Amino acid sequence: EPEVTQTPSHQVTQMGQEVILRCVPISNHLYFYWYRQILGQKVEFLVSFYNNEISEKSEIFDDQFSVERPDGSNFTLKIRSTKLEDSAMYFCASSGFPLDTQYFGPGTRLTVL
Amino acid sequence: SQQGEEDPQALSIQEGENATMNCSYKTSINNLQWYRQNSGRGLVHLILIRSNEREKHSGRLRVTLDTSKKSSSLLITASRAADTASYFCATDAENNDMRFGAGTRLTVKP
Numbered sequence: 226e227p228e229v230t231q232t233p234s235h236q237v238t239q240m241g242q243e244v245i246l247r248c249v250p251i252s253n254h255l256y257f258y259w260y261r262q263i264l265g266q267k268v269e270f271l272v273s274f275y276n277n278e279i280s281e282k283s284e285i286f287d288d289q290f291s292v293e294r295p296d297g298s299n300f301t302l303k304i305r306s307t308k309l310e311d312s313a314m315y316f317c318a319s320s321g322f323p324l325d326t327q328y329f330g331p332g333t334r335l336t337v338l
Numbered sequence: 339s340q341q342g343e344e345d346p347q348a349l350s351i352q353e354g355e356n357a358t359m360n361c362s363y364k365t366s367i368n369n370l371q372w373y374r375q376n377s378g379r380g381l382v383h384l385i386l387i388r389s390n391e392r393e394k395h396s397g398r399l400r401v402t403l404d405t406s407k408k409s410s411s412l413l414i415t416a417s418r419a420a421d422t423a424s425y426f427c428a429t430d431a432e433n434n435d436m437r438f439g440a441g442t443r444l445t446v447k448p
Contacts, residue, residue, distance in 0.1 A: 269438070326371065327436065329381040
C-alpha cells in the first residue's frame with residue numbers, strides 16, 4: 226500500500242540553524258500539507274500546498290518557514306533560523322483531491338538545542 | 339478558527355469493553371475524520387465521515403455525526419490492549435486544511 230515517508234526520523238539542531246525536513250508524498254497525490262505537534266499538545270496545521278504554490282497557511286507559518294516541491298517526488302519544509310520552541314514532531318500529509326482523506330507520514334522529531 | 343475538541347481527555351477501560359469518545363466543533367464542515375496516534379508515532383487515518391452522512395462503520399469502529407449539534411462520536415467495540423492510543427478528530431473547512439482537537443488518550447487494560 227502506498228504511504229507517505231519522511232526523513233529524517235529525528236533531527237537535532239542548534240538554535241539559529243536552518244533545517245530542512247523532507248517528505249515523499251503518495252505518488253499520485255496533488256495536495257500536500259505540513260502539520261506540527263509540540264510534545265503533549267495538539268496537532269496544528271501549518272501549510273497546504275497545491276500546484277506549486279501555498280494554498281493556505283496558519284499563523285504559525287511565519288517568515289521563518291518555507292515549503293518547496295523541488296522535484297516530482299519530494300516536498301520539503303525549511304525552517305530558516307530555528308528557535309527552541311520549534312522543537313516538535315512535524316508531520317507531512319498528502320491527499321489526492323480536495324476534501325479527500327489526508328494520509329500522514331510517520332513524522333520527523335525536531336529537537337532544537 | 340474551528341477546531342475539533344474531544345472529550346473525555348482520558349479514558350481507561352478493560353479489554354472487551356466499548357470505548358466512546360466525543361468530538362465537538364464550532365463551524366460548518368465538509369468532512370470529519372478520526373485519527374489514531376500511538377505514543378510518539380505518526381497519525382493513522384481511521385475513518386472519514388462526510389457532512390451529509392450520519393453514521394459510518396469500519397470493523398470495530400462506529401462513527402456518528404450530528405451536524406445540528408456539531409458533534410461526532412467514535413465508538414470502539416470490544417476493545418483490545420492494542421487499541422491503547424490517542425484518538426483525534428479533525429475537521430476540515432473550505433480550503434481543505436484540517437484542525438485537530440487535543441485528543442482523547444485511551445488506555446485499554448488487559
